[in-house]
Amino acid sequence: MPFYEKGAVRIHYEEAGSGFPLFIIPGGGLNASIAKLGDSHPFNPMVEFSSDFRCIAFDLRNANGGQSTGPLEVDRPWEAHAEDMIGLLDHLRIDRCMVMGFCIGNPLLWNLIKHAPGRVVAAVSAQPSGFRADLPDHFYKTNTAKWGPALCANRPDITADMVDRYLKRMYLANPDFVFSVSRDFVRNCQIPLLVMPDDTDSHVYTVAMEMVHLAPNAQVSLFPWKDTRENTRLAVRHARTFLKANRPAA
């Protein structure tokens, strides 16, 4: 299994298929990992799209259950993950790609677009996570309860205090919208975007639809689409034609 290493950061990734690169950010919050694509996700993009695209997926740095590790950058959590993604793309000599993110992949893909302008030619955001005004500390609380203790148990160099600072910075410092970019950024983003909304505590329908209405080249899948296999298939076909239509000509 391949790894990309930079300093103390070690990112586990997998590739499948060939064609224009499709960079896949798994869901699962801070436990986002390749393994989750095949079990907890509504569809496995590595299976669905590898016949047409070069699919690359990775374990998020410090995801429990994943194999990527690195420092816990308490003052710059979103930026640290953006650097990992850009570093992995550099390592794979991928100049331009499409990106598909699940759940936490939404704030991460927006941050990738912000930090690597011109590099992402189209984006699919599936079941995007975002800020809920009625559950303002949802991600802080759930990660404090679940992700933090497991990480500390595996990593003696990481303390609960560090986890607390990290999560506060990540989820409470800018408690709005998609966490990582502003509404103005989305409003001015010309990249074709397909949003596949969900509606759970973590996957906020109103934020998903706000992105859709703000982004000038956005489109949206049917909703709901995760409720039945037939609807999921309809949504996956939409994603496939979206990707095919937006990949650059060979």
Add this chain to the structure above:
Amino acid sequence: MPFFERGSTRIHYEDVGSGHPMLIIPGGGLNSKIGFYTSTAPFHASNEFKSGYRCITPDLRNAPEGQSSGPLEVDRPWDSHTDDQLALMDHLGIDRFLVMGFCIGGPFIWNLLKRAPDRIIAAVISQPSGVRPEAPRMSYDNNLKGWGPQICAMRPELTMEMVEQFLRNMYLDKDFVYTVPRDFVRGCQTPVLVMPDDVPAHPYVVAMESARLAPNAEVCLYPWKDTKENIQLALRHVRTFLKANQPA
């Protein structure tokens, strides 16, 4: 605007834009006509797509407010219109084409897919009409009251008896999308994008059933006709669908 003539049938059509050919079947039931674009259409299809596609839009034969005319083929209502559509494309020298249909265009598209499966590259089925199980006579009744007297007043050779027979064969004792059975849709490999509606003549349940049956179907957001913003979202989906499916 040009006419295409074949025997006693005369089809008025619009041919605008350039690119891969796309036949556009306007809505309006048996009054399906080019003027649909500027009256009740949710978007002006030929204006939206003419920059990338050659958009060909006919008036339906015997639509009272259109300029196409011809015999009322009482024994083969759906097929007589499909004849016109295929003959028009033949006349224009077009072999394979995309098709987009509104309302009555839904049943027509399925009939085109049945009659000329190798000629249709992909289809967009917008606000399709279909048989509403709780009101199976609705289209028959509506056209008997509306379209029938209107066309008879304009065409002395047509009688209400002929109209009644035509409508009976077109709309009564039908199911689903009128023109093809569920098994046909289940076996249809052509990519189709369904844009559901839910008014009496455009049953949501039929639109979604066809989308779920067809193995290469997609469906757009719903509702999509309710706001300008949602229409734009749906149109972006249509554009990517057409782009992804047009031949290289």
